[in-house]
Amino acid sequence: MDNLVYNYIKENQAEILVKWMDRMKEKADERLIKQVSDHMFTRTSNEFIDMIVTNVERNHDEFIAKLSDFAEKVVRLGWPLTFVSEGLREFNWLVFEGMKEDGLITPENQMDIVYDFDKWSTPMSNEIVHIYSQTWERTVSLQKIALQELSAPLIPVLEKITVMPLVGTIDTERAKQIMENLLTGVVKHRSEVVLIDITGVPVVDTMVAHHIIQAAEAVRLVGAKCMLCGIRPEIAQTIVNLGINLNEIITKNSLRKGIEAALEITNRKIVEVEE
Incomplete structure (x- = not known):
């Protein structure tokens, strides 16, 4: 990722997290927010942003490890894949907006940064969808086995x-x-x-x-x-x-x-x- 974008994310991570949580609460289904405490939502959101930043740092192995842990947690919490995918898009938009407000994005470099964003975020989005889907399928399979064992005991x-x-x-x-x-x-x-x-x-x-x-x-x-x-x-x-x-x-x-x-x-x- 371009150093300009990388440095902005690292320096403004805490502020991005606060704005991200506010926006995601507005977008989320009311039942999704109610089923987790504010503390849990904050903690999980922090893990999500930290996971993205890890990928920004190009530490792929650590990113995959954090993504697997994150996927396990959000599947248990009942967060749908659409909410997670929307979270990544919202993160990108917040960074882009913030950089424009700070004058870091100009008409001259805007297309290069947009291209750089897409080149970085698309593989990560695909990885998130892949890991989340695998975790969800595994969880549903285990639940199905457990239900079958309990559904008709003799x-x-x-x-x-x-x-x-x-x-x-x-x-x-x-x-x-x-x-x-x-x-x-x-x-x-x-x-x-x-x-x-x-x-x-x-x-x-x-x-x-x-x-x-x-x-x-x-x-x-x-x-x-x-x-x-x-x-x-x-x-x-x-x-x-x-x-x-x-x-x-x-x-x-x-x-x-x-x-x-x-x-x-x-x-x-x-x-x-x-x-």
Whole structure:
């Protein structure tokens, strides 16, 4: 980078940071600003400007290291790529404006400085987009794996009895995960009765019921019985109105009654112990 621009940035870094934060707060979505404290916004902004200055100093290895750390942080904070890219453009504009005000940019050298700015900022912008995208994809991938592990757990509560509590909406992809976990878990835990608890499922439509019926049939084929628990009155009414046939599945309105029925199926019962 031209020494004129380099020296201006180094000498005015603190002032540029303050102006940059003010402008970015004006441009940012209100929800983005609210979700981080002023201290965190100031700290992260400082890191962003410091990262750019590192690139100004042509220390590429240090710049990449700082960029990777910065990308990890802003992805966690939920800053979109557009906000980060806009931040770089705003930085360039602040430097350009400041240099014009100080008389460092003249009609004679303006085109050379604009060219120099573009030659410096375009590769950096591309690097920022690349690292940010990689970090975002890695984070989303890890979150997806974690959600899959938590989306349909099969819990052995008693010998021969396992429970799968379902919470949230069931789509086709999740239904596939439920089926896989059910079949794997039934064999692994040697279950005779599997209770699917849908207390936390907000809506049971034709598609959801179809997936549940398929899961129950698959469980029956591997030698276990499937029981559907947590059928609330509004869910029961929906099932009747849709004409969904659950005759082949044992249903209970609560997990407690389901466990009691599962104990009976496995020739056991709950006995109160006298004190």
